Amino acid sequence: MAYLHLFIVNKSGGLIHHRALSHHAPQIGTNEWLRIGSTFHSLHAIAGEASPVKAKHDGIELIEGEGLILCCFQTRTGIKFVITAEPGTRFIQNVLKEIYVAYTDCALKDPFYELEMPIRSDLFSEAVNDIMGRFGNR
Amino acid sequence: MSKSTSILDRPILKPRTDQVSMSAYGYLYSELVQYHQTRASSISELEERLASSGYGVGFKILELLSYRNKDNRRETRIMSILQFISSSVWKSLFGRAADSLEKSIEHTDEYMIFDYNPITSNFVSVNKAVSDAYISGIIGGVLEGAGFTARVSAHSVDIEEGEMKNGLIGMPSRKDKAVFLIKFSEKVLERDAKLDR
Numbered sequence: 134m135a136y137l138h139l140f141i142v143n144k145s146g147g148l149i150h151h152r153a154l155s156h157h158a159p160q161i162g163t164n165e166w167l168r169i170g171s172t173f174h175s176l177h178a179i180a181g182e183a184s185p186v187k188a189k190h191d192g193i194e195l196i197e198g199e200g201l202i203l204c205c206f207q208t209r210t211g212i213k214f215v216i217t218a219e220p221g222t223r224f225i226q227n228v229l230k231e232i233y234v235a236y237t238d239c240a241l242k243d244p245f246y247e248l249e250m251p252i253r254s255d256l257f258s259e260a261v262n263d264i265m266g267r268f269g270n271r
Numbered sequence: 272m273s274k275s276t277s278i279l280d281r282p283i284l285k286p287r288t289d290q291v292s293m294s295a296y297g298y299l300y301s302e303l304v305q306y307h308q309t310r311a312s313s314i315s316e317l318e319e320r321l322a323s324s325g326y327g328v329g330f331k332i333l334e335l336l337s338y339r340n341k342d343n344r345r346e347t348r349i350m351s352i353l354q355f356i357s358s359s360v361w362k363s364l365f366g367r368a369a370d371s372l373e374k375s376i377e378h379t380d381e382y383m384i385f386d387y388n389p390i391t392s393n394f395v396s397v398n399k400a401v402s403d404a405y406i407s408g409i410i411g412g413v414l415e416g417a418g419f420t421a422r423v424s425a426h427s428v429d430i431e432e433g434e435m436k437n438g439l440i441g442m443p444s445r446k447d448k449a450v451f452l453i454k455f456s457e458k459v460l461e462r463d464a465k466l467d468r
Contacts, residue, residue, distance in 0.1 A: 238442060242297035242394035244304030244402060254396040259443035 136225070136265065137201070137217045139232065140166060143249045144211030146174035150252040154216070154265055173215060177205065208233060228268055235260035284339055286363065293439065297394050304402060318401050322408030322423075329412020332360055345417070349382070349455065349463045352417050356410055357384050364409070365390055370448070380460055384410070384451040387430070392449065393439055400427040403449045410451055420456040425449060 137158040140151040148170030151163070161169075173193075181191035196203040202222065205215045206229035214229045214236070239257035240246045246254065281287075304321065311317040336359055337345065346352040357369035375381035391406055392399040403425035411423040427447045434448075 234441070237294075238297075238394060239396070242294070242301055243396060244301040244308070245395060245398055256394070256396045256443055263443055 134221045134223075135219050136222060136228065136268075137219065139261065140170055140215050141236070141252065142170045142174050142213040142215065145249070146171040147249070149212075149250065150257075152258070152261070154261075157219070158217075173205075174213065177207070177213065204229060206230065206233065212236075224268055228264060231264045231267075232261060235264065283335070286339060290366070293390070293393070296390065300391060300405075301394070303405075314398070314401060318404040318425075321401070321404040322411065325405040325408025325410075326412040326415070328364075329360075329409035329414075330416045331412075332363065332409070333413045333416040336360065336363060347418075348466060349419065349459065352414065352419055353382055353384070353453070356413055360409070360413055361386075375452075378454075380455050380457070382453045382455075384453070385448055386451070387448045388439070388445060389449040392427070393442065399447065399449070400425045403427070403451070406449070407451050410453065414453070419459050421459065422454045422456075424452050424454075426452060 135157050136154040138151065138161075139154055141149050143149045148167045151166045151170070177192040180193045184191050192207060193203075193205050195205070197220070199220065201217055202220055202225070203215060203217045204225040205213055206226065207213045214232055216225050216229055216232075218225055235257060236252070239254050239260050240252050241248075243254060243256070246252070303324065304317075307317055307320040307324070311320050336355075337343065340359075346355050353372055357372045361367065361369045369384050370387050371385045373383045373385065375383060386406075389403050389406055392402040395402045407423040407425040411421065414421045414423070426449070428450050429447050430445075
């Protein structure tokens with residue numbers, strides 16, 4: 134039971150950040166992650182359209198499989214934080230919300246960060262490390 | 272809001288105790304930097320622009336604090352004006368004193384103010400010193416207003432082992448500190464030397 138990978142997709146489907154959260158995480162190249170990011174973005178949008186109930190939070194929140202769970206948290210501005218984890222991992226939604234907080238602190242408040250652009254911030258990486266440390270997964 | 276609580280109706284002599292949230296400040300300052308960034312063609316120009324926006328703050332805060340100071344005194348010595356900056360000015364702007372004030376060993380005309388957690392670079396990952404240029408502008412403004420012509424620059428230095436200071440709550444701890452280097456002009460040093468006699 135471990136968190137595997139984190140990726141962040143901006144509102145137009147571009148991957149702006151991805152990283153492994155543990156050494157169990159499968160090694161996938163950045164190009165593949167870019168593809169996964171934009172594919173997930175489209176699926177998320179289609180799922181929202183296909184939903185029979187027009188709920189406030191549409192799109193994909195959770196995909197469960199035998200070997201993997203994928204959890205997504207979409208913010209008001211359309212940025213999606215997605216974590217993949219091994220089945221049975223708990224508190225993923227909490228972790229996602231904490232990562233959202235770290236994103237607002239370390240990226241949005243950084244005068245040198247451009248909106249919708251890749252996050253290359255040491256502060257953000259460290260903040261995510263801290264969160265991972267707190268939720269017991271190194 | 273009633274009329275009597277308007278900011279303009281408040282007595283200027285009373286120090287203000289109300290505070291702004293760090294987040295609100297963070298976004299506002301970020302906008303200021305971005306405003307200048309779109310108008311600056313280089314990093315050094317951005318630094319200059321930020322310093323010049325801080326300059327006015329420094330100039331005015333000197334006036335305000337001197338006015339609020341009961342004995343209405345004016346600092347005339349290098350050491351006392353620097354202490355005034357690193358304690359009174361820092362406290363009124365940031366709610367705490369600067370972490371330390373030192374005299375340079377190599378250069379007699381240089382002094383340094385250290386801050387482990389300057390609010391201008393709390394949320395910054397790269398170019399911390401550029402972001403801190405605003406504070407160096409404030410220092411420059413206070414010094415110029417008090418009659419001490421000086422060149423002030425902001426730098427970022429890695430902190431040594433065991434020197435760790437806690438940063439903002441909820442943020443990763445900082446691995447660097449800001450150094451504000453103050454280089455006085457010759458005239459100021461001559462004047463100060465004369466006062467020594």
